[in-house]
Amino acid sequence: MGTKTIRPAIPTPFTRMVGVDHPIVLAPMAGAVESDLAAAVGNAGGYPIMPCSWSSKETIDTELANLRAKTDAPFAVNLCLDMPQDARLEYCLSHRPNAVHFFWGDAAPFVEHVHANGALVMQTVSTSKEAKRAVEAGVDVLIAQGWEAGGHVKGTVATLPLLPAVADAAGSVPVLAAGGISDGRGLAAALCLGASGVVMGTRFLATPESAAHADYIAHVIAAQHSDTVHETDLYNVGWSNAAHRVLRNALADRWLEEGRPDNQTRHRSGEIIAKRGGNSITAYQSTTPHHTMTGEIEALSMWAGQSVGLVNSVDPTGAIVDSIMAKAHAALRLP
Template sequence: MNVLEALGLSTPVVQAGMGGGVTSAELAAAVSAAGGLGTIGLSDPRSFAAELHRAVKLAGRRPVAANLLVPFTRRAHIDACVAAGAALVVFHDGAPGRWIAALRAARIPVLCSAGNAAQARRALAAGADGLIAQGVEAGGHLVADRPLAVTLPEVLEAADGAPVLAAGGVADAADVRALLSAGAAGAIAGTRFLLTEESRAHPGYKQKVLGAQRTIRTMLFGMGWPLAHRVVPNAVTERWCARNELGPQTVRAFNRMSAPLSRLLPVSAQGPILAAQRVTVPLYTPALPLAGMHPGTVDRSALYAGETIHRIHDIVPAAEALARLTP
């Protein structure tokens, strides 16, 4: 029995844990209530704890997961997962042994993302119960630099029997079916759930994704977290990524030097910094525009989305999005 079967899901689909506040309790709970696995993404510890508690309550007896971005994870996030009764925790961009041990001691299974065999082996050595094989097609921050068709078999082999979920390029039921046939225990979808009524993404952000003709893999929005990420274009990428999608070399160098900021600054500082960002000054945090923010933030912040934009054309309720993904 794999980790998703143990949770009693009726469909092997997980809503990606989109961080920064874009995943509402209503979104995660709607996915879980419909038979998938909804996930609360990382935000500041207080907001994260409140949202996770609400999601678990709204989902009734259905399981709800949590997604933690390793550079920004604090002890308070781990405590919130235990207190709320998270059914599963996913770590992205690392495998922190002490946090994995704390969660497993609370009988919460842990998965870690991996974009190659080396990352997969490190995660299992750190105590992870399973893995998420990510492909470079995925939206958001990338631990992979190759397509899922390459990373999935490599991670499956390194997993040596441990369950492996697959993320990247999941837009419909045919994608899920293909990944299950390839050996994945389940599929993770992000952009499809970003474009739902329950998503807290700014309406202008959603419209940018729906109207985009392409995505780019860049490092422009890397202040404090210099990991490559996939976004749709906006005013700042058009200005600063025209010559090189990754962004100006000087900006990338500054972002690498700023990496310690993720451990020094509170997650709650992302919002005020985002409000101060300007198109003319290439200093951008990983923060994304949320509903209620000034419309101008859409053109000066990260608009994360995967390559599935070419096959997703509407905004629907979360339960409908899950139904379209169900084999």
């Protein structure tokens, strides 16, 4: 079981609701977030969201049990609603998470059941209209995801204009900002715009606790703000019609230069480029480069947000949380 270190806190409605010290939430990056990274964020006083959307019952049971063994911090589980999740929801609820986070869909049909199981409901939204509907349905926490975010991004509005609009629609419901935030200045700005905390993914990729492949992490560290692309039909094998932001690479550049050809005619279509255990990964497959993968890591979907230019080194998760909080205090001129 990890031990929390003491850092100057910035209490918000969100931190008080879930019982954590800091308004820093770990994004549920499937393939990069496993129990080690989630526990490290929890032990540093933040709030981890565990990715469970594509996991088997055995994986969910193992990862959530491992997380419980490494930290007593509260945590949420993430489920993507672009596919049926009723069975996974039951698996997750059996582990008594603090909250269930629903992404890419409407949480309303699940609110009553999740509440009856003693958990909060979180939902990612990309418009103020979605925010209003979620609040009316009884969702407890909203995540306003801006277009700058890495990975899969449903909306087309940037975080800066989206966040205050969602905060206005949310009323007393806490709102978390996601997209384009990698340090304490971003946290401070989000708080000033009405957020109750931030969700961060890209920054936590470059940590010793991350499950991401070392080559992927190296590309994240080397990247600049302009080195990402936002597309719908690039890494669409396995999850089609889902917009996403990834680092540019040779595969993506050729696809763009050739005018975004379809899945049947594009370069290397169907070709196996990597493996994870006994599983083969083809070109353009939607899958995070995991540390156990072998093959052409650079050609895989290296998810990253536009704040990637602020990620310049591999640092322990606890040190990152320390830095975020120190910079937020300085930016807000807090003692």
